[in-house]
Amino acid sequence: MVAKLQVQNLSKYFLTRDGEPRKVLDKISLDIEENEFVCIVGASGCGKTTFIRSIGGLIPAEEGDVRIDGKRVEGPGGDRGFVFQHDSLLPWRTVLDNVIFGLEVRGMRPSQSHPLGMSLLKLVGLSSFENHYPSELSGGMRQRVNLARALAIDPDVLLMDEPFAALDAQTREIMQRELLKIWAEKRKTVLFITHQIDEAVYLADRVLVFSSRPGRVAADIRIPFARPRELSLKRTPEFLKIVDDIWSLIEQEVVASMAA
Ligand SMILES: Nc1ncnc2c1ncn2[C@@H]1O[C@H](COP(=O)(O)OP(=O)(O)O)[C@@H](O)[C@H]1O
Ligand SMILES: [Mg+2]
Structure with a gap:
């Protein structure tokens, strides 16, 4: 069986200010299985965003390729949903109209999209907020709307x-606990970037540690904790040990990235 998401020898270059090509991602290869929850951690600037944007098809893979269900990614597609750090909600649309935006674009009628949107708002804990505008919501609530919107098109792969x-x-x-609940219910393949190691260890089946300059997968760590996971897991010695181990893998690079 082929993995849900296959990345093979993916490299990416950007031009420096002097016009010299600089390698940002160096021959990254990895497989992610269906319904797997994979987190990526690494120092700021190591190429995490570049990597996830390549998988999203938002920027082209210059070398190597990305496949979903064996099919090569050539651009953005409905099989992948995005959630970014800064919410990209449309301020003039209500919460519900933001959630169903992608469905509307795909030509779904309100009689179908509205009930679907309402059920997603319930899933993310925002029932009764459908007529609010984004500016009336807290940051956490806005990210819930973002998540509901990403889920609306029912993507197989969630890129966060x-x-x-x-x-x-x-x-x-x-939000971490809620995300795990939603993931358990919806069964998605998730690729989640964070610079907080404890967030990665709490959420993931596997944590990929990226090294910098150029970005490479320096370690691929299986997280053994049973699910469902309580937040109290974060206070256990076993958990803290893994967080510590990962931290020692990236500490030098984080310090270097702060100086840069
Ligand atoms: N559009 C771009 N043009 C030139 N350089 C870029 C561009 N996007 C990112 N970079 C550079 O690529 C490197 C990796 O960036 P990024 O993927 O955003 O890292 P991370 O998300 O891990 O912080 C950084 O050095 C950044 O300055
Ligand atoms: Mg980034």
Whole structure:
């Protein structure tokens, strides 16, 4: 059986200010199985966003390729849903109209899209907020709407780039737990980027550690904790040990990236 998501020898270059090509991703290869939850951690600037955008088909793979169900990714598609750090909600549309935007674009009639949108709002804990506007919501609520919108097109693969980074610590923890609940219900293949190691270890089946300059997969760590996972897991010695191990893998690069 082929993996849900296959990345083979993916490399990516950007031009420096002097016009010199600089390698940002170096021959990354990995497989992600169906319904797997994979997190990527790594120092700022190591290429995480570039990597997830390549998988999304938002930027072309210059070398190597990305396949979903064995089919080569040539651009964005309905098989992949995105959630970014900063919500990209349309301020002039209500919460419900934001959630169903992608369905509307695909020509679904309101009689179909509205009930679907309402059920997704229920799933993300925002029943009764359908007529609010994004500006009336907190950051955590906006990210819930974003998630509902990404789920609306029913993608197989969910691509999340630091979706909780702008949230306060408490909201962030609640969102992590909620995301796992939704994932258990919807069964998606998830690729989730974060710079918080404890977030990665709490969420993931596997944590990929990226190294910098150029970005490579330096370690691929299986997270052994049973599911469902309680937030209290984060306070156990076993959990803290894994977080510590990952931290020691990237510490030098994080320090270097702060100096850069
Ligand atoms: N459009 C671009 N043009 C030139 N350089 C870029 C571009 N996008 C990202 N980079 C560079 O590529 C490297 C990786 O960036 P990014 O993928 O955003 O890293 P991360 O998400 O891990 O912080 C950084 O050095 C960044 O400056
Ligand atoms: Mg990034």
